[in-house]
Each structure stands twice: as structure tokens, then as C-alpha cells.
Amino acid sequence: MNPIHDYLLHQTRRQFFGSTGLRLGGLAMGMLAGQRAMSQGPASPSRMNPPLPGLPHFAPKAKAVIYLHMNGGPSQIDLWDHKPQLQRYFNENLPESVRRGQRITTMTSGQARLAVAPSKFKFTQAGRSGNWISEALPHHAKIADDIAVLKTVNTNAINHDPACTYVMTGSEVPGKASMGAWLSYGLGSESNDLPGFVVFTPRFPSSGNGQALFTRMWSSGFLPTRFNGVALRGAGDPVLYIQNPPGVAAQDRRLMLDALAQLNQRNFERFADPETMTRISQYEMAFRMQTSVPELVDLAGETQRTLDMYGPNVKEPGTFAHSALLARRLIERGTRVVQILHRGWDQHDNLPTAIKNQCMDTDQATAALVMDLKQRGLLDETIVIWGGEFGRTVYSQGTLTRENYGRDHHPRNFCMWVAGGGFKAGISYGETDDFSYNITTDPCHLLDLYATVLKNLGIDHERFTFKHQGLDQKLTGVEGAKIIPELLA
Numbered sequence: 001m002n003p004i005h006d007y008l009l010h011q012t013r014r015q016f017f018g019s020t021g022l023r024l025g026g027l028a029m030g031m032l033a034g035q036r037a038m039s040q041g042p043a044s045p046s047r048m049n050p051p052l053p054g055l056p057h058f059a060p061k062a063k064a065v066i067y068l069h070m071n072g073g074p075s076q077i078d079l080w081d082h083k084p085q086l087q088r089y090f091n092e093n094l095p096e097s098v099r100r101g102q103r104i105t106t107m108t109s110g111q112a113r114l115a116v117a118p119s120k121f122k123f124t125q126a127g128r129s130g131n132w133i134s135e136a137l138p139h140h141a142k143i144a145d146d147i148a149v150l151k152t153v154n155t156n157a158i159n160h161d162p163a164c165t166y167v168m169t170g171s172e173v174p175g176k177a178s179m180g181a182w183l184s185y186g187l188g189s190e191s192n193d194l195p196g197f198v199v200f201t202p203r204f205p206s207s208g209n210g211q212a213l214f215t216r217m218w219s220s221g222f223l224p225t226r227f228n229g230v231a232l233r234g235a236g237d238p239v240l241y242i243q244n245p246p247g248v249a250a251q252d253r254r255l256m257l258d259a260l261a262q263l264n265q266r267n268f269e270r271f272a273d274p275e276t277m278t279r280i281s282q283y284e285m286a287f288r289m290q291t292s293v294p295e296l297v298d299l300a301g302e303t304q305r306t307l308d309m310y311g312p313n314v315k316e317p318g319t320f321a322h323s324a325l326l327a328r329r330l331i332e333r334g335t336r337v338v339q340i341l342h343r344g345w346d347q348h349d350n351l352p353t354a355i356k357n358q359c360m361d362t363d364q365a366t367a368a369l370v371m372d373l374k375q376r377g378l379l380d381e382t383i384v385i386w387g388g389e390f391g392r393t394v395y396s397q398g399t400l401t402r403e404n405y406g407r408d409h410h411p412r413n414f415c416m417w418v419a420g421g422g423f424k425a426g427i428s429y430g431e432t433d434d435f436s437y438n439i440t441t442d443p444c445h446l447l448d449l450y451a452t453v454l455k456n457l458g459i460d461h462e463r464f465t466f467k468h469q470g471l472d473q474k475l476t477g478v479e480g481a482k483i484i485p486e487l488l489a
Contacts, residue, residue: 051187052187058460063421068362068384070386072347073388073389074358074391077391077392078351080132083118086394089435095435100438105159107409127144129425131144148428150418150429151415152443153387153413154445155167161212165217177220177475179337185223190335191333197339198230198338199230204358208344208347217341225278229337229339232293238317264279296333297326310368345388349404352403370420380420382421383420385416387415390414392408393407421456422456422488451483452483454476456488
């Protein structure tokens with residue numbers, strides 16, 4: 001068969017126009033880009049994943065993010081939002097003047113009563129800031145002056161799947177890009193040997209109700225797939241097939257990948273499929289990770305003091321403590337975003353026991369991560385975010401006693417905290433009513449928080465867009481997210 005005839009048969013309409021008239025526009029664009037590059041000086045050829053041209057928009061205060069997602073919805077009433085006056089309302093019906101006819105889930109809408117359940121945990125004021133912290137989080141008291149507790153975060157979704165999709169992508173609609181993918185796409189990565197966006201999904205206590213995790217929570221969505229989060233496993237090799245097969249030397253793999261890259265490059269020149277470039281870059285990153293990942297997970301160089309700080313499980317792959325320490329090591333090595341998704345926080349019943357176990361699993365390592373970053377001078381340039389997809393109701397789901405209760409989903413106000421990277425330290429932002437059911441001052445919509453995070457990373461969230469389906473897609477959506485100046489240092 002004539003190869004030219006075969007090529008023309010396989011051409012799409014888009015490829016035909018892309019290879020003829022539109023090429024002239026591309027040539028002109030290339031000439032302009034070349035002139036601009038010459039005027040700005042030589043670009044660094046050493047960055048495998050450089051930032052987009054023009055980013056950051058202005059001088060950043062931070063350059064990396066560690067997102068600690070407590071999947072399931074931690075109870076703000078039992079951890080952060082101290083409401084001592086609730087004791088006198090024990091087992092009374094939630095006043096309609098508080099509920100105001102707002103919707104609740106089908107899991108409690110059929111209950112005969114919505115009985116108020118005060119927290120059984122004691123609270124103390126910690127640090128110079130005097131922030132109230134539950135006794136369930138004793139190690140967090142050590143970082144009270146390093147974090148900003150946001151008491152009035154609110155979101156749009158009331159059920160886990162859309163709420164988790166929203167908290168990770170800024171939209172309840174699946175298919176959008178996750179925050180980590182956005183940042184990796186826009187700011188690139190300073191590491192040539194590790195992914196720009198890494199994800200951990202550590203195991204959780206057996207008492208926890210573990211909601212499913214979906215890859216869309218770290219997906220690149222409509223962005224090129226090379227900005228997907230790379231999930232490191234907690235058992236066996238951190239990455240499947242990280243080792244070469246028996247009999248295959250590193251130099252043999254290098255020769256094979258170089259030849260494959262040339263074939264893929266020819267394929268790209270023929271079909272102009274951007275996923276071909278993803279394939280080339282990911283093959284190259286996989287080769288480099290064969291050296292970098294084993295070095296990353298080797299904790300032999302960590303001091304005993306550091307290991308003790310993270311807790312007794314720090315050397316055990318798959319634990320939250322091990323993931324937290326690797327998060328710090330990744331940030332040190334130039335990774336842009338690290339996301340840890342810890343399941344088990346969905347406590348519709350037996351909450352006091354279950355949430356205590358969840359805190360025991362995460363509290364020490366979380367505080368250690370903040371302290372470790374700070375002592376190494378990394379906290380100033382790293383934003384740490386802690387929180388779930390929504391909060392919990394003040395009324396009990398199921399049977400209520402002084403020692404035991406459950407709580408339903410509550411998206412109207414819940415607590416998160418942020419630390420480092422241009423955020424004020426040792427503050428509490430916003431207030432809720434006496435039942436932690438409605439916001440009274442300073443609401444903080446989830447997308448407002450993300451707009452503020454982007455600002456500290458040097459990004460104008462209004463200008464950070466990607467054309468998809470005819471729209472300028474944004475992490476912060478189209479509903480007018482705003483920066484919260486009171487959170488800025």
C-alpha cells in the first residue's frame with residue numbers, strides 16, 4: 001500500500017487543517033515566542049516541568065502545598081468549635097429557630113427527634129493564641145500558634161461523593177481538574193526526578209467508616225494527563241514495576257526509552273495528539289523514579305529525634321505517620337503538591353470512640369509535620385491544609401447518651417486549618433452560633449479559601465484558566481470567589 005495514501009486516509013478533518021493553513025499561524029506564534037524568549041534571556045533547559053509562561057503572576061509567598069484531607073467529614077463540634085453552653089441543651093430538640101427549615105440528609109430526616117448532642121470531649125486553650133482545641137488532639141496543642149483555624153468554612157454539597165469531588169476540584173461535576181493537577185500544570189515542578197503531584201492513601205483504624213476514594217480526587221480532568229497525581233502505594237513497591245525485570249540493566253532501559261521517544265515524537269508530528277507528549281514525558285519520569293523513589297522512601301538518613309517526633313508507626317509503610325514524613329521529604333526534593341487522604345471520619349454512630357481512634361492515628365504525625373517543616377525553614381514556603389469535605393450536625397443520629405452519639409453531615413459550617421506559606425499564624429477566623437449550626441460572622445466559602453491559597457502561591461485565580469468545552473475553566477469556578485485578606489500574613 002502507498003504509505004502517503006494510507007496517511008491521508010487516516011487523517012481527520014482537524015489534522016488536515018492543522019497541517020495546512022493553521023500551520024502558518026503556528027509559525028508566526030513560534031517566531032513571536034522566540035523573540036520574547038530572546039528578550040527575556042535564555043530559558044533553563046534543566047526543568048522537565050517548567051511553569052506556564054507568565055506564571056506566577058506575582059511574587060509568591062509559598063511554592064508548595066501539602067493537603068491533609070480527612071475523608072468523611074470530621075466533627076467540628078468535637079475537635080475545634082468549642083460550645084460549652086450546649087451542655088444545658090442535652091437531649092433537647094434542635095430549635096426550629098436554629099434549623100430554619102434547612103435541608104438535612106435522608107439519614108436523619110425520618111427521625112422523630114433531632115436531639116442536641118453536646119461534645120463529650122473537654123477543650124483547652126493552647127499556645128499564646130489561646131485557640132480552643134479538643135483533648136482528642138493533644139499534639140495539635142503544640143502547633144496552636146502556627147495554624148489559622150477557620151471555623152466558618154462552608155460548601156455546597158451534603159453527601160460524600162459530590163462533596164469530596166467539590167473539595168478536591170472546586171466543582172461537584174466529575175471530570176474537572178483537581179487542585180493538585182491545577183498547581184502542577186500552572187507552576188510545574190522543581191524536581192526532575194519525582195512527580196510534581198503525589199498522593200498517599202494511608203490505612204485507617206478499623207473503627208472508622210471508610211468512604212470510597214475516587215481517582216477523580218487527584219485527576220487532571222480536562223488538563224493534560226501528565227498532571228495527574230501519582231499515587232504512591234503503602235505496601236510493597238511504592239510504584240508498581242519500579243524495578244527492572246531480571247536481566248534488564250538500566251542502560252538497556254535507557255536505550256529502549258530513547259528509541260521509543262523518537263517513535264512517539266514521529267507519531268506526535270503525524271497526528272498532533274497531545275497525549276503522545278504525555279506518554280513521552282511519563283516514560284521519562286518513570287525511568288528517573290527508578291532511582292529517586294527508592295531514595296525517597298529510605299529513611300536511614302533521618303535522625304532518631306525526627307522519627308520519634310512522628311510517632312511509633314513512622315517506619316511502617318501505609319501508615320499516616322509514614323505518609324506524613326514522606327510528604328516532607330517530597331517537598332524538600334521539589335515536588336509541588338502532596339495530598340494525603342485519610343479515611344474513616346464518617347461517624348454516624350459511635351462517634352466518641354471512632355473519632356478518638358482517628359485522632360490517635362493522625363494527631364501526632366500531623367503536628368510533627370508542621371514542626372518538622374518549621375525547624376527546616378520549609379514552613380514559610382509550604383502551605384499546609386487540614387480538613388474534610390464537610391462537618392457534622394449538633395443533633396445526634398440514632399441513640400443519644402452522655403457517652404455515645406452519632407452525627408449526620410453538615411455542610412453549612414465546618415472547621416479547617418491552614419499553616420505556613422503566607423498565612424497568618426495563631427488565629428481563629430469566623431464564628432458560628434451557639435449550636436455550631438449557622439455562621440454568625442466571617443463566612444469562608446471553600447472556593448474563597450482556594451482563591452486565597454492561589455494568591456499566596458503567586459496566582460491570580462481569575463486569570464488562571466484553561467479553555468475546555470468553550471469555557472475558561474477555573475479552579476475557583478465562576479460564582480465570584482474572593483480572597484480573604486484577614487488570613488494573609
